[in-house]
Amino acid sequence: MKNEVLRFDNVTFCYDTERPEHTAVRDLSFSLYEGEFTCILGHNGSGKSTVAKLCNALLLPTSGTVTAYGLDTAVEANENEIRRNVGMVFQNPDNQLVATIVEDDVAFGPENLGLPREEIAARVDEALRLVGMTEFRKHEPHRLSGGQKQRVAIAGALAMQTRCLVLDEPTAMLDPQGRQEVMEALFKLKRELGITVVLVTHFMSEAVAADRVLVMNDGKLCMDGTPREVFAHSEELSAIGLAVPKPLEIARTLRQNGIPIDDVLTADELAQAFYNAFT
Amino acid sequence: MAVLTVQNLCYGYAKGTPFEKAVLHDVCCTFGEGEIVAVIGHTGSGKSTLLQHLNGLLKPDSGDVLLDGESIYRSKAALRECRFRVGMCFQYPEQQLFESTVRDDIAFGPKNQKLAADEIDRRVKESLAYVGLRESYADKSPFDLSGGEKRRVAIAGVLAMEPEVLILDEPSAGLDPAGKKALLKLITDYHAQTGSTVIFVSHDMDDVAEIADRVLVLSKGRAVMSGTTREVFARADELLEMGLGLPEATSVMLRLRHEGLDVPTDVFTAEEAAAALLAFARKGAGV
Ligand SMILES: Nc1ncnc2c1ncn2[C@@H]1O[C@H](COP(=O)(O)OP(=O)(O)OP(=O)(O)O)[C@@H](O)[C@H]1O
Ligand SMILES: Nc1ncnc2c1ncn2[C@@H]1O[C@H](COP(=O)(O)OP(=O)(O)OP(=O)(O)O)[C@@H](O)[C@H]1O
Ligand SMILES: [Mg+2]
Ligand SMILES: [Mg+2]
Numbered sequence: 301m302k303n304e305v306l307r308f309d310n311v312t313f314c315y316d317t318e319r320p321e322h323t324a325v326r327d328l329s330f331s332l333y334e335g336e337f338t339c340i341l342g343h344n345g346s347g348k349s350t351v352a353k354l355c356n357a358l359l360l361p362t363s364g365t366v367t368a369y370g371l372d373t374a375v376e377a378n379e380n381e382i383r384r385n386v387g388m389v390f391q392n393p394d395n396q397l398v399a400t401i402v403e404d405d406v407a408f409g410p411e412n413l414g415l416p417r418e419e420i421a422a423r424v425d426e427a428l429r430l431v432g433m434t435e436f437r438k439h440e441p442h443r444l445s446g447g448q449k450q451r452v453a454i455a456g457a458l459a460m461q462t463r464c465l466v467l468d469e470p471t472a473m474l475d476p477q478g479r480q481e482v483m484e485a486l487f488k489l490k491r492e493l494g495i496t497v498v499l500v501t502h503f504m505s506e507a508v509a510a511d512r513v514l515v516m517n518d519g520k521l522c523m524d525g526t527p528r529e530v531f532a533h534s535e536e537l538s539a540i541g542l543a544v545p546k547p548l549e550i551a552r553t554l555r556q557n558g559i560p561i562d563d564v565l566t567a568d569e570l571a572q573a574f575y576n577a578f579t
Numbered sequence: 580m581a582v583l584t585v586q587n588l589c590y591g592y593a594k595g596t597p598f599e600k601a602v603l604h605d606v607c608c609t610f611g612e613g614e615i616v617a618v619i620g621h622t623g624s625g626k627s628t629l630l631q632h633l634n635g636l637l638k639p640d641s642g643d644v645l646l647d648g649e650s651i652y653r654s655k656a657a658l659r660e661c662r663f664r665v666g667m668c669f670q671y672p673e674q675q676l677f678e679s680t681v682r683d684d685i686a687f688g689p690k691n692q693k694l695a696a697d698e699i700d701r702r703v704k705e706s707l708a709y710v711g712l713r714e715s716y717a718d719k720s721p722f723d724l725s726g727g728e729k730r731r732v733a734i735a736g737v738l739a740m741e742p743e744v745l746i747l748d749e750p751s752a753g754l755d756p757a758g759k760k761a762l763l764k765l766i767t768d769y770h771a772q773t774g775s776t777v778i779f780v781s782h783d784m785d786d787v788a789e790i791a792d793r794v795l796v797l798s799k800g801r802a803v804m805s806g807t808t809r810e811v812f813a814r815a816d817e818l819l820e821m822g823l824g825l826p827e828a829t830s831v832m833l834r835l836r837h838e839g840l841d842v843p844t845d846v847f848t849a850e851e852a853a854a855a856l857l858a859f860a861r862k863g864a865g866v
Binding site for chain 2: 315342343344345346349391392394439440443444445446447448451469472473474475476477478479502504505538541542543545546547549550553554557559567568570571574575577578579
């Protein structure tokens with residue numbers, strides 16, 4: 301049996317209950333399982349960040365229930381236990397960076413867990429190393445470049461060593477190599493430690509390697525499947541502001557012009573498929 | 580003719596403190612009238628710092644920035660004029676949004692320009708439409724918006740000033756694919772209609788390939804490459820070395836070339852790649 305990590309039951313959330321027309325997510329139901337790598341896609345304002353914040357009790361459902369590791373997020377007594385298990389990287393790092401020195405910032409979460417000093421130091425070292433920010437450990441977070449801030453925010457979440465990580469567009473400001481490094485680090489966490497990862501992203505290329513893709517549209521869940529299943533619906537996706545990965549777009553054009561190529565998701569797959577068709 | 584010229588610019592942050600840090604080293608570059616220029620570079624390479632000199636938000640330690648051949652720092656009046664002519668959209672919209680409604684935020688620049696009330700109103704509406712936000716957003720607080728919606732408001736605020744030089748620091752970060760596509764079209768439309776110069780930073784090489792005439796590459800605070808988009812992406816190895824990437828379409832072609840297929844590699848967009856592969860297939864099949 302797969303262990304349920306997060307469970308949404310008919311969850312609705314409204315930022316302003318006096319204006320129900322502004323409901324941000326509506327009647328969401330789904331479960332995410334231990335060790336799964338899930339990507340959440342959706343147009344701007346579709347409710348992704350709201351879902352992310354509902355996962356670890358930063359927001360509480362207006363109606364319905366969110367359960368994390370079997371604990372109802374709406375029960376105040378559960379909050380600490382949930383935060384210990386479900387870590388979060390915010391969309392904007394400025395909302396996350398709290399201390400005046402990078403290493404203190406990364407240590408902030410582990411300190412709140414009441415861990416021994418050596419353990420905290422080891423976690424901070426490791427987290428900074430993973431995101432390539434060791435040389436900036438004594439710097440002030442608000443005096444870093446946009447991408448550097450984002451890396452520090454990721455390090456802060458990594459240092460918590462939670463069993464589940466929810467990351468809201470963590471690579472939006474990173475350079476291509478940094479983006480690749482972060483993606484590799486996340487997949488490594490999943491592979492080697494069985495960490496459950498929930499990644500909100502606008503990069504279709506990041507979603508192709510996920511186990512599962514959830515697609516939001518106007519506050520509702522409109523697709524749920526493997527990347528291959530979801531990206532097969534290119535017309536529906538483009539109708540709701542999304543797209544398919546570029547290699548798939550190229551493959552489709554080729555197929556329409558009579559070249560026998562199946563759906564592919566990555567540049568590698570496309571190169572391979574084209575090569576096979578011609579040799 | 581160059582609109583903006585950067586001459587031997589050096590800049591360091593936190594001067595006189597233990598954190599003093601030289602960030603830009605002897606940077607020289609020009610931005611020609613009516614060009615669309617992409618600035619690319621690894622995290623921390625100095626892109627945002629350079630951009631903030633182009634409308635005088637930062638002052639170089641040495642070197643100069645010329646607008647139409649004259650230093651923007653020569654007088655207060657010149658600096659003020661520069662701020663109106665060169666519009667800047669920051670990397671994080673939160674750095675820019677501060678009014679209590681979206682309408683007031685977008686109207687802030689035009690008000691400063693002392694435009695008439697009905698003209699301001701027109702510009703607010705037009706800019707909102709430009710960035711794909713419904714008019715009902717005008718009365719919302721900019722802080723009660725999603726990340727991508729904030730980005731759109733910040734871009735609208737700069738467009739409303741109708742600047743001659745439009746500077747955008749990672750404008751497509753956080754936009755959904757349709758929003759991204761619309762932004763690129765918006766940039767090229769604005770450019771075509773007004774003849775403005777556009778300078779933008781991006782980590783998305785597909786965006787760069789799509790709309791830039793020219794690319795400036797920064798690495799460790801130095802301008803290390805500059806050329807047409809084609810010329811710069813032809814130097815794939817050097818770009819990868821610097822932590823950068825290539826357009827996805829180019830990667831596909833390079834991989835095929837690596838496998839021994841004689842396909843062209845100066846291909847940057849999905850359409851170009853599909854066309855090149857079709858041509859290759861037809862030739863191979865003897866058609
Ligand atoms: N603090 C807030 N107060 C009121 N409404 C809000 C607030 N935050 C978000 N909203 C609204 O809720 C809806 C969902 O927002 P959310 O931030 O979840 O979207 P998102 O999918 O994360 O979008 P993006 O891709 O732009 O980050 C949007 O219509 C947004 O305007
Ligand atoms: N306010 C500041 N005080 C001190 N140092 C700073 C400040 N802002 C940026 N820096 C440093 O200057 C260097 C260049 O930063 P800049 O923001 O220009 O980079 P960037 O190329 O825009 O990077 P990114 O792609 O991450 O946005 C970085 O090493 C950064 O740490
Ligand atoms: Mg969001
Ligand atoms: Mg920057």
